[in-house]
Amino acid sequence: MIEVVTVRVAGQGLHQVTDKVRRVVRAAALREGLCTVFIRHTSASLLIQENADPSARCDLERWLNRLVPEDDALYTHTLEGPDDMPSHIKAALTAVSLAIPVLDGDLVLGTWQGIYLWEHRRHAGERQLVVHVA
Numbered sequence: 001m002i003e004v005v006t007v008r009v010a011g012q013g014l015h016q017v018t019d020k021v022r023r024v025v026r027a028a029a030l031r032e033g034l035c036t037v038f039i040r041h042t043s044a045s046l047l048i049q050e051n052a053d054p055s056a057r058c059d060l061e062r063w064l065n066r067l068v069p070e071d072d073a074l075y076t077h078t079l080e081g082p083d084d085m086p087s088h089i090k091a092a093l094t095a096v097s098l099a100i101p102v103l104d105g106d107l108v109l110g111t112w113q114g115i116y117l118w119e120h121r122r123h124a125g126e127r128q129l130v131v132h133v134a
Contacts, residue, residue, distance in 0.1 A: 001028040005129045007117055012083070014047065014057040014116040021100075021115050021131055022107055028133040031105055037115065038097040038130045043087035044119050045094035046129075051114030064090055087120035094118060102133065 003024045009015050017037075025035050039046050050056035068086045075085040098115065101108040109115075117127055 001030075001134070002130065002132045003027075005131055007127045007129060008124070009044075009117065009119045009127060010124050012119050012122045013061055014049065014118050016051065016114050017117050017129065018051070018107070018109070018115045020129070024131040025102055025107055025133050026105060029105065030102055030133055033102045033134050035100045035102050035107060036097060036132045036134075037100070038132070039117065040128045040130060042091055043084065043121050044117060044127050045091045045096055046098050047094060047116045047118050048098060048100075048109070048113050049116055050112055052112050057116070064093075068093070081122075083120070083122045090118075090120040 001024070005017070005020050005024065007015065007017055007020065021035065021037055037046055047060075049060065068089045070082040070086050072086075077085045077088070100115070107115075117129065119127070
């Protein structure tokens, strides 16, 4: 089963999508298998991360922004704004797909794990995730 899931984001940051992915997995009615999530964009990524304490996600965001700053004089790809090239670099450094086992019809995530869409641009918009369950 493959489903394209549209996610509306308010802007830069980690946006939890665990429930959206879990709904696709449950609809597939597969007892065991593998769920693959792929993001169809070059300026956002995917991450499995801490789902309890939001300070962990905040620290990750601040760390990556420090590692890949805006307005670096080396950037030549600047037509779409100062956050565009850094967003491509951030996506290149992180993951655009995830593979999560399915057991007893559900995602096999740890207690403190959640699936996040990591938006690297500052503007709000829609992102598409392709969720494949087999």
